[in-house]
Amino acid sequence: MTETLIDRIVEEVLVRIDQKDVSEKEALLLYTGGTMGRAAGIRAAENLKRGGWKTEIVVTEAARQIGTLDLLPDGAESMDNNFKSVKPFAMEHNRILVPVMTVTTASKIAKMIWDTPASYLIGSALSQGKEVWVARDACDFSLREKAPAAMKEMSRRVFNTLESFGVRWCKSDELYRDLIFAKSANPKQAYVTAQPDHVEALPELCRIARIDKRVISRGDVIPYLSGTEQIQIPKGSILTALAEEEIKKHQIPWIWVDGGMK
Numbered sequence: 001m002t003e004t005l006i007d008r009i010v011e012e013v014l015v016r017i018d019q020k021d022v023s024e025k026e027a028l029l030l031y032t033g034g035t036m037g038r039a040a041g042i043r044a045a046e047n048l049k050r051g052g053w054k055t056e057i058v059v060t061e062a063a064r065q066i067g068t069l070d071l072l073p074d075g076a077e078s079m080d081n082n083f084k085s086v087k088p089f090a091m092e093h094n095r096i097l098v099p100v101m102t103v104t105t106a107s108k109i110a111k112m113i114w115d116t117p118a119s120y121l122i123g124s125a126l127s128q129g130k131e132v133w134v135a136r137d138a139c140d141f142s143l144r145e146k147a148p149a150a151m152k153e154m155s156r157r158v159f160n161t162l163e164s165f166g167v168r169w170c171k172s173d174e175l176y177r178d179l180i181f182a183k184s185a186n187p188k189q190a191y192v193t194a195q196p197d198h199v200e201a202l203p204e205l206c207r208i209a210r211i212d213k214r215v216i217s218r219g220d221v222i223p224y225l226s227g228t229e230q231i232q233i234p235k236g237s238i239l240t241a242l243a244e245e246e247i248k249k250h251q252i253p254w255i256w257v258d259g260g261m262k
Helices: 003-019 038-050 061-065 087-092 103-110 117-127 149-165 172-185 218-224 241-249
Strands: 026-031 054-059 095-100 131-135 168-170 208-210 230-234 254-257
Touching (some): 003 038, 003 172, 026 038, 026 117, 038 095, 038 172, 054 087, 087 117, 095 117, 095 172, 103 117, 103 149, 117 131, 131 172, 149 168, 149 218, 168 218, 172 218, 218 241
Parallel strands (some): 026 054, 026 095, 095 131, 131 168, 208 230, 230 254
16 A cells, blocks of 8 residues: 555545534635645645635735646635735634745744735734644755755754744645644644643543654644653654753653654
């Protein structure tokens, strides 16, 4: 059985689980002008729709010019290249998903230069403590083998800055899965960038939590900081500095385990 087929089977299982969740599920999906991870990012939109989510899908002008709008489900629309068209999106949604983010947009937000519709929308959402998920495929040069070391280091700095702002990072082909898992871990509490006053304790069987992701950010560990006795991290995964700091702050032991994601 090929890895692609396995991934599709997993996606189908997740959609069926999601369909049984009758709680309110809504999100704004924003696609910028990148192409890396775009196909998987479009599947995420399709899966959310099948899973019963109320979604609004918008693309930047750059994304429209490279054909992203034509590949998305019906109802997707292009943002005008002005801030007036963006403000309603920033006000109406509490969860922003960015399946494709460009290097330019990521850098602008990190430097707090919100002079484009996309950077303003995401930066504004973060400044209000809203839930923001970003796929890193198109904007993280540390994932590109042939990129110069200096460029990778600069990319890591941007990555860490945005994570400190509250961005929840993922890979584009893991966005839907990570979103469902996070929602299941804390069904009664939306993610916020500030420290929550209360994180619901996990069931007794989840005292040992395994976070099976390639890149584990601060946002990924937050749901497991109450009622967890140990956090297991697969060998080969990357635990960001902020995530490790958060675990240590709560004095929860964590260990490397075999069987990491391929």
